[in-house]
Amino acid sequence: MTLAPRPRGRRPGRDDTRGTIRAAAARLFQAHGYEQVSLRSVAREAGVDPALVHHYFSSKADLFCRATLGVTSWDIPRHLQEVLAGPREEVGRRAVRSFFEHWDVAEAAQEYVTTLGPDAADGSRAVTEMMGREIFQPTAAHFGHANAALRGQLAASALLGVMVSRHHLDVQPLASLSLRTLITPLGRTLQHYLVEPW
Amino acid sequence: MTLAPRPRGRRPGRDDTRGTIRAAAARLFQAHGYEQVSLRSVAREAGVDPALVHHYFSSKADLFCRATLGVTSWDIPRHLQEVLAGPREEVGRRAVRSFFEHWDVAEAAQEYVTTLGPDAADGSRAVTEMMGREIFQPTAAHFGHANAALRGQLAASALLGVMVSRHHLDVQPLASLSLRTLITPLGRTLQHYLVEPW
Numbered sequence: 502m503t504l505a506p507r508p509r510g511r512r513p514g515r516d517d518t519r520g521t522i523r524a525a526a527a528r529l530f531q532a533h534g535y536e537q538v539s540l541r542s543v544a545r546e547a548g549v550d551p552a553l554v555h556h557y558f559s560s561k562a563d564l565f566c567r568a569t570l571g572v573t574s575w576d577i578p579r580h581l582q583e584v585l586a587g588p589r590e591e592v593g594r595r596a597v598r599s600f601f602e603h604w605d606v607a608e609a610a611q612e613y614v615t616t617l618g619p620d621a622a623d624g625s626r627a628v629t630e631m632m633g634r635e636i637f638q639p640t641a642a643h644f645g646h647a648n649a650a651l652r653g654q655l656a657a658s659a660l661l662g663v664m665v666s667r668h669h670l671d672v673q674p675l676a677s678l679s680l681r682t683l684i685t686p687l688g689r690t691l692q693h694y695l696v697e698p699w
Numbered sequence: 700m701t702l703a704p705r706p707r708g709r710r711p712g713r714d715d716t717r718g719t720i721r722a723a724a725a726r727l728f729q730a731h732g733y734e735q736v737s738l739r740s741v742a743r744e745a746g747v748d749p750a751l752v753h754h755y756f757s758s759k760a761d762l763f764c765r766a767t768l769g770v771t772s773w774d775i776p777r778h779l780q781e782v783l784a785g786p787r788e789e790v791g792r793r794a795v796r797s798f799f800e801h802w803d804v805a806e807a808a809q810e811y812v813t814t815l816g817p818d819a820a821d822g823s824r825a826v827t828e829m830m831g832r833e834i835f836q837p838t839a840a841h842f843g844h845a846n847a848a849l850r851g852q853l854a855a856s857a858l859l860g861v862m863v864s865r866h867h868l869d870v871q872p873l874a875s876l877s878l879r880t881l882i883t884p885l886g887r888t889l890q891h892y893l894v895e896p897w
Contacts, residue, residue, distance in 0.1 A: 630868065654872075
C-alpha cells in the first residue's frame with residue numbers, strides 16, 4: 502500500500518490519517534450530497550491512497566455517518582435489517598421509527614450541528630439522500646418493486662419535507678411536536694411508498 | 700385614504716404603486732416565507748397606506764401569487780373549491796393535480812425563476828407554506844379534523860420534499876419524471892394526510 506504525498510509540517514499517525522479522511526469526506530458530502538461522492542474522490546481530496554479509506558471505514562455509508570453526522574452508532578446494514586425484519590404491514594412504521602431514533606440523536610449532538618454549519622438544509626439533504634440510497638431503495642427492492650429507486654426517493658422526500666419544515670422553516674405546530682407523534686402519519690406514507698402496490 | 704410619503708423623484712401613477720407593492724411583497728415573502736408576512740408589513744415596506752394594498756390585491760394569497768410567482772391565473776379560493784368538490788376518496792389526487800398544474804406553469808415561467816433568484820429552495824418553501832395555509836389546512840378542517848394545521852403542514856411537506864428533491868437535489872429518476880407520473884403516489888399520501896382518520 503502506498504501513500505499519496507502528505508501535507509508538509511505534519512507527521513500523521515494513525516488517528517491523523519483517519520481524521521484527515523473524515524474531514525475531506527465531510528467537505529465533499531456537504532458540498533455535493535451523498536450520491537455524487539465516491540470513496541475514491543474522498544481519498545483524492547484527503548491526499549491518501551484509496552485503500553486507506555477502505556481500511557478505516559467499512560463503507561461509504563459508514564464514512565458518511567462518522568464524517569458528516571459525527572455518530573459512530575448508526576450501523577446502516579443493521580438498520581436496514583431492522584426495517585425488513587417483522588410484519589410486512591409495519592415496514593413503514595419501523596423505517597420511520599429507526600430514522601427518528603438516529604435523527605433524534607443527531608439533533609441532540611452538538612458536533613452534528615457544528616458540522617452542518619449555517620445551512621442545516623444541506624445536512625438534511627445529504628442524510629435523506631443517504632437514507633434513500635442505503636435503506637429505502639433496498640427496502641422497496643426487497644418487496645419486488647421494479648421502481649425501487651423512485652419509491653426510495655419518494656420515501657426520503659417525505660422525511661426531507663418534514664425535516665426542512667421543522668428545522669429550516671420552523672413551521673408550527675409541526676416543528677415543536679415530538680418526533681414520536683409523527684411516527685403514525687409518516688409511517689403510513691412510507692408504507693405506501695415502499696411496500697404497497699400503486 | 701392617505702398616502703404615506705412617496706419616494707422622491709418619481710411620480711407614481713396607478714401601475715407604479717401596484718408595482719411598488721408587488722416588489723415590496725416579493726422581498727418580504729422571499730426573506731420571511733408566507734406565514735410571517737402580513738399585508739400591513741407589505742404596506743410598510745412599500746411605503747403606502749395599507750388600504751391601497753387591499754385595493755389592488757384581493758387577499759394575501761392573491762398578492763403572493765402575483766408578487767412572488769408572477770402568475771395571475773392562480774385563483775386560490777377557486778383552487779380550494781376544486782379540491783373539495785367531487786368524490787371524497789379523490790381529494791388527495793385532486794389536490795396534487797391542481798398543485799402540479801400551477802407548479803408546472805410556474806416552472807415554465809421565466810419570470811418565476813428570475814424572481815426566485817439563486818435559492819430555488821426558498822421559492823418552494825414559500826409556495827408550500829402558502830399551500831399549507833390556504834389550501835391544505837382548510838381541506839383537513841373541512842373533513843372535521845381537529846389537527847387540521849398539522850395535517851395541512853404534513854401535506855405541504857410531502858410536496859416540498861418532492862420539489863426540493865427535483866429542483867435542488869436533482870435526484871434521479873425523481874427529478875426527470877413528469878409530474879403526471881407522481882400524481883398517484885403523492886395523491887394517496889395527501890389523501891391520507893388530509894382526509895383519512897389516523
